[in-house]
Amino acid sequence: MAAENRGWFYVKVPDASEPRAQDIYELRVLPMPVVEEGMILVKKTMIVVAPMARTYLEIPNFDTKTEKLGLKKTQLNQPGKCESVGIVMESKSKKYKLGDRVLLPFNDLLEYSVHRDDGKDSEFGPPLKVFDFVRTETQLTALSPGAGLTAYCAMNHPCGRVEEPLCSGGLLSCFKGLFQKKPQKTVLITSAAGAVGTIAGQLYKRKGCKVIGVTGTREKADQLLNFGYDAAIAYKTEDMDQQLAQLAPEGIDVFMDNVGSHQLDIGTKHMNVSGKVVIVGCMSEVDRFGHEVHGYKGYLHVAARELTVGGFLVYNHVKEIPLAIMSMAWMLQSGAVKPAATVVEGSFEGWAKTVDAMMSGATFGRLLLNLAKS
């Protein structure tokens, strides 16, 4: 085992419009943490590369109030945050043994970390053991809060839902509902080839929806047809507005947006009256937080068509996570849903460079940095 620990620290408030991880973070050497009774030492073996690492930084004069929903912001001179799977290197707990794989859902960007086996040092409880039959990639895609579980919970959000909860309209309408054929709903998903989109497409397809995705390239758009999508638009080379008019002349009923700005505007233009938009992310504006913002110009349609737009943040849905895990695990086991990931081999000290290289948008599914071979 290494004699010392390392961590990526948030050292510079981003001032450019598209800051690089290499400019914001700095690698620091730290003493190895001490493993006390009832604790385990974990070494990260696979790290999720996601905009999260940049979005959740504390930026002066930009209070998003997300802390109140359970998300802790990274302060200057604190380690960055990430989702990861690690391996138990030392155990002073009866609950974990050497070599166990554990999920660290929202954790410090340190190579080694210690965790109490009673979970009292984390709002997520003790590190979750990864089941033997679940691959590390699958854990960090379909079964991770930032990907598959977000897709699952956002689809069950009032603004992401394609069907009302059972018996919400009373016993009679519940009874009627069992025998009534419901009209097919049309769903639009942006960043369809991303960590959330690749799972969301499959989940909506299972609900009987017509699912349309938006992604960067035609190559990725074609791949999406294997992930629940009926059709996909390559926005970099195709006119999203024209394509939507052709692909969904009936209009969009539910829109799961991960991108914001232009794509949110164009999607909204094609919404049906009384339609619903669930905003899961604002990837296109993530780096501009506090700087110049394009905004949601399509909001004029929100009033004119009585749309409902709901924000979704998975940290506000911790109570729903156990059911989401059970449902997703069942669908994975039965083959009803499959994970999508791009795994890059690398090292812990190469993290920032890898992040910047992987953020070009050329990858498919969740982006994972594998440290196991380094």
Next chain:
Amino acid sequence: MAAENRGWFYVKVPDASEPRAQDIYELRVLPMPVVEEGMILVKKTMIVVAPMARTYLEIPNFDTKTEKLGLKKTQLNQPGKCESVGIVMESKSKKYKLGDRVLLPFNDLLEYSVHRDDGKDSEFGPPLKVFDFVRTETQLTALSPGAGLTAYCAMNHPCGRVEEPLCSGGLLSCFKGLFQKKPQKTVLITSAAGAVGTIAGQLYKRKGCKVIGVTGTREKADQLLNFGYDAAIAYKTEDMDQQLAQLAPEGIDVFMDNVGSHQLDIGTKHMNVSGKVVIVGCMSEVDRFGHEVHGYKGYLHVAARELTVGGFLVYNHVKEIPLAIMSMAWMLQSGAVKPAATVVEGSFEGWAKTVDAMMSGATFGRLLLNLAKS
């Protein structure tokens, strides 16, 4: 009675960013309509001056789909639309007598019009007789779909509501709710001195809320304290952002927005997590439909704080109107709510000039053009 009829017709698609009524509409002379059996002839005596007259124009390449919610767009070379009260000048119906006052909720901008007493020529049914004890000004403020009834229904929209419907959480929570003291909600209303705002302030106050308004001038802001508002901000001379921080350090729970763009952005910045925004109007962008749009830049907070933003259009709530009228009439009778209007004397042929003069934002409450003395 006049030998001929007159009407204001939509003749030019607006191309400037702030078009004047005089540029878009033209006064035309028409033959007097023929009164057939079962019909009445009505002469307008008071017309509502509202942005509606401009918003609801058919503009090429700008499909708002509002028609599907029941609102009929005005085509080029059709008469404009307005809300008005008129007087029955000729009656071939047993249901109406000469001199009856009738409400025409969304009607052609003609001096004289004929209406069937069975209502088969209007989506709003037959002209509604104004009760003897209701003044014309009160009918067109508190009891009109575009003002008081919009305020009432928007407050009962899921995104405008400050309390959940009785028993929505089941019998036990309903029982508990009867005995539980609920924390006070803070409500923000923009265009507080407008037709909707002057009523909405009083309605939210009756629900026990702390109500904060935004209007143009300090003079109007002071007047608002007589219309349910606990405090009001004069945005033209005061910093809305700073004022909100001082007046509502606890944060905003419900935001009824009639203005859009900057005021919507600033209000959203002060929203509490899981807060709700009901968009009733976009007055600041109304004249820019299809042109340059500022947009909703505060939508980044919608995701970060899990806000829900709902559009409201009264034409989608026709079923709720009878209950709204009953409730509002009761509150008016008991003095619990009072109407606010600015009445200007004028003539039918002076309509466009009066509209342009009255749109400066210097008036308080609903703007009414009285033709009775012309």
